[in-house]
Amino acid sequence: IAGITQAPTSQILAAGRRMTLRCTQDMRHNAMYWYRQDLGLGLRLIHYSNTAGTTGKGEVPDGYSVSRANTDDFPLTLASAVPSQTSVYFCASSDRAGAAETQYFGPGTRLLVL
Amino acid sequence: GQNIDQPTEMTATEGAIVQINCTYQTSGFNGLFWYQQHAGEAPTFLSYNVLDGLEEKGRFSSFLSRSKGYSYLLLKELQMKDSASYLCAVLNSGYALNFGKGTSLLVTP
Numbered sequence: 001i002a003g004i005t006q007a008p009t010s011q012i013l014a015a016g017r018r019m020t021l022r023c024t025q026d027m028r029h030n031a032m033y034w035y036r037q038d039l040g041l042g043l044r045l046i047h048y049s050n051t052a053g054t055t056g057k058g059e060v061p062d063g064y065s066v067s068r069a070n071t072d073d074f075p076l077t078l079a080s081a082v083p084s085q086t087s088v089y090f091c092a093s094s095d096r097a098g099a100a101e102t103q104y105f106g107p108g109t110r111l112l113v114l
Numbered sequence: 115g116q117n118i119d120q121p122t123e124m125t126a127t128e129g130a131i132v133q134i135n136c137t138y139q140t141s142g143f144n145g146l147f148w149y150q151q152h153a154g155e156a157p158t159f160l161s162y163n164v165l166d167g168l169e170e171k172g173r174f175s176s177f178l179s180r181s182k183g184y185s186y187l188l189l190k191e192l193q194m195k196d197s198a199s200y201l202c203a204v205l206n207s208g209y210a211l212n213f214g215k216g217t218s219l220l221v222t223p
Contacts, residue, residue, distance in 0.1 A: 106156060
């Protein structure tokens with residue numbers, strides 16, 4: 001079934017550790033996004049990529065980095081996790097950037113930083 | 115700046131009609147999306163409006179007034195499975211999607 005997969009489903013992480021959240025889509029979408037969702041704050045954009053080889057910063061990029069080596073994969077890395085990064089992380093993709101395209105979301109990764 | 119407001123919670127009865135409002139002030143406008151999100155799951159696309167008026171899709175309809183910075187999602191013939199959060203999101207001038215905090219809808223028997 002076509003769509004977006006994320007791994008891991010959930011993770012408990014010690015503060016200070018490095019962690020990479022994985023995201024893969026098989027829809028050949030050009031644009032990909034990472035959001036975090038926190039109670040009372042809604043979905044906030046962390047980083048995005050309009051096409052393979054390019055990335056950009058969203059609303060809350062500090063403490064996170066991304067790469068887009070190919071069309072399908074868009075990993076999100078926490079270099080040194082802090083408790084405030086405890087959240088649910090959603091990856092999304094859309095067919096084109098810079099257009100009114102629907103974004104499709106992966107199932108999410110639930111991260112707890114202790 | 116971006117400001118998207120929607121009620122935090124609503125309750126409605128099975129079989130009834132409910133209207134979830136969303137008001138927005140954003141830097142530019144390229145359309146408004148509604149997403150549904152069940153607890154513990156990913157948001158899923160419901161509707162998109164870019165022109166003023168009503169878009170109907172089965173039991174769900176979405177309305178937009180660009181001059182008023184206002185939209186609503188109308189759910190008819192409510193079912194228990196409609197209990198979920200409903201997210202209003204505006205596509206700004208840079209084609210970034212800005213989300214409201216969501217409205218948690220509880221459908222009761």
